[in-house]
Amino acid sequence: xxxxxxxxxxNLRVFYDMVNEYFExxxxxxxxxxxxxxxxxxxxxxxxxxxxxxxxxxxIVIAFSGIYLEALLHLRIVEEKGLxxxxxxxxxxxxxxxxxxxxxxxxxxxxxxxxxxxxKEILHxxxxxxxxxxxIAQEEATRAFKLIGMINDYFKIKF
Numbered sequence: 475x476x477x478x479x480x481x482x483x484x485n486l487r488v489f490y491d492m493v494n495e496y497f498e499x500x501x502x503x504x505x506x507x508x509x510x511x512x513x514x515x516x517x518x519x520x521x522x523x524x525x526x527x528x529x530x531x532x533x534i535v536i537a538f539s540g541i542y543l544e545a546l547l548h549l550r551i552v553e554e555k556g557l558x559x560x561x562x563x564x565x566x567x568x569x570x571x572x573x574x575x576x577x578x579x580x581x582x583x584x585x586x587x588x589x590x591x592x593x594k595e596i597l598h599x600x601x602x603x604x605x606x607x608x609x610i611a612q613e614e615a616t617r618a619f620k621l622i623g624m625i626n627d628y629f630k631i632k633f
Contacts, residue, residue, distance in 0.1 A: 531615075
């Protein structure tokens, strides 16, 4: 068997770093805007941030989670199945791409489906009109962040 000396230059690590950095920034900003309710009542009051920094960071987490996931699946499919197979799967949902790579984790598939819908609603803002759900960007970014972690764990990816 001939050794493959092909080297791939990728931004995968940069995408992953952006997800992590903006997730951390989002959490710091989100927590700094929370104050306990007066008189010891349970719960918190979120103060208004006129520049919406935490919200913007959450959107970046969601967008770059998708960019990371697309890049990761592209690289894995091309490496394991070849470019021709990737071209057949290019526009298929994350779950089908993961299944092709041997993943059958139902929780990952459920989270992928949820993430795909959330990402569509955010990146194609008109899509929100089809949804009856009100979403909180920071909560959705947290789910996206956890999904990336689950997929990295599945593939044993360590950065």
